[in-house]
Amino acid sequence: MKGEFAVHRGVVHPARAAVGQWPLVELLPAPGTPAPEGIDPRLAADGSVLGYPLPPERLDAWYAVHWTFHWRGEPFECTDRVDATVAGNYLGEDREFARQHLKRRVSGYRGVFPLAEVTEPEEHRRDLLGPRLDLLRRLSEADHFRPGCHAVLGGTTHRAAPAVDPQGLVVLADAGAVPPARLDAWYRTHWTFRWRGGPFEAVGTVEGRIKGVYTGGSWGFADANQLDEETAPDGTHTRYTVEADLDAVTDLTPHRTDLLPPR
Structure with missing residues (x-):
């Protein structure tokens, strides 16, 4: 039983x-x-x-x-x-x-x-x-592998806009808008991984499984592995995605891109 x-x-x-x-x-x-x-x-x-x-x-x-x-x-x-x-x-x-x-x-x-x-x-x-x-x-620790932008102001990290607003300020989720020069750091984060040998960029999770957008150039890979076909956020292009258990992916890697101009 x-x-x-x-x-x-x-x-x-x-x-x-x-x-x-x-x-x-x-x-x-x-x-x-x-x-x-x-x-x-x-x-x-x-x-x-x-x-x-x-x-x-x-x-x-x-x-x-x-x-x-x-x-x-x-x-x-x-x-x-x-x-x-x-x-x-x-x-x-x-x-x-x-x-x-x-x-x-x-x-x-x-x-x-x-x-x-x-x-x-x-x-x-x-x-x-x-x-x-x-x-x-x-x-929770990985923020569900979602891409995002953050800024550090006075030693505290805040969610932030990915670009300055029309006034040239960086909008922080819970601390108003500040000039980039006042920030200790401002950066974009995202995760990449491989599934069945193919490269993906993570866009979040679905019911505990990591979701990724295929970044390779092989239609044959997408077809052979039955990737999901969906419309990209721009409403025009098509992208291929997968939802996979975490223990089924490899090379799960965080990336950080600094957005502050050189000082």
């Missing part, structure tokens, strides 16, 4: 990643499990409760579970339990044993066994909360 579970205020709930609400985790209603307190439910059209989405920071734990067992000394992964029987996919390599005792599947073998004949049942847990929190922390 497989599943995901989350612990909220000491109570275990069936759970899953909230669809379309990344990075939230959704606690699922279950018979005998009280509704979590202080969380607004997500409702279906008929008013029934579909789940209780909440930020992962509010969870005590979130993990995936599966079970393994042995039958006649051979290993299986449990897929179901009904009354006094257990079903499982064969994990061993004895083909003769499999042909004699199990049913052939599209890939591998499967069997259904009396519960009394099953030995060595073992629960396996894979932590989901730790990696999600680590990813959120990494994305």
Whole structure:
């Protein structure tokens, strides 16, 4: 049997990643499990409760579970339990044993066994909360790999405009507009990476995946890797993009371009 579970205020709930609400985790209603307190439910059209989405920071734990067992000394992964029987996919390599005792599947073998004949049942847990929190922390530290401009005024860093305004001033997000000469630094930042060997410039993240614009010149690469085709910000040109897991990209590199004129 497989599943995901989350612990909220000491109570275990069936759970899953909230669809379309990344990075939230959704606690699922279950018979005998009280509704979590202080969380607004997500409702279906008929008013029934579909789940209780909440930020992962509010969870005590979130993990995936599966079970393994042995039958006649051979290993299986449990897929179901009904009354006094257990079903499982064969994990061993004895083909003769499999042909004699199990049913052939599209890939591998499967069997259904009396519960009394099953030995060595073992629960396996894979932590989901730790990696999600680590990813959120990494994305926050890198400002989600978005390109941007910053200026340093009096030792404090501010978001800034990428060019001077008509009065020749640099507009800071939360500190007004100042002449460039008053700034300690003024610069543009962006990230680049490679995915499947191709070069990309990062433009942010989508549900925890890094999004990048392909900067190579090979239409064949874009076609072979099924890059997404979209209209560029200028409304005229086409660009090719990818959304990839961070562990699937290489050479993730920050770049800084100084905007202050030489003094």
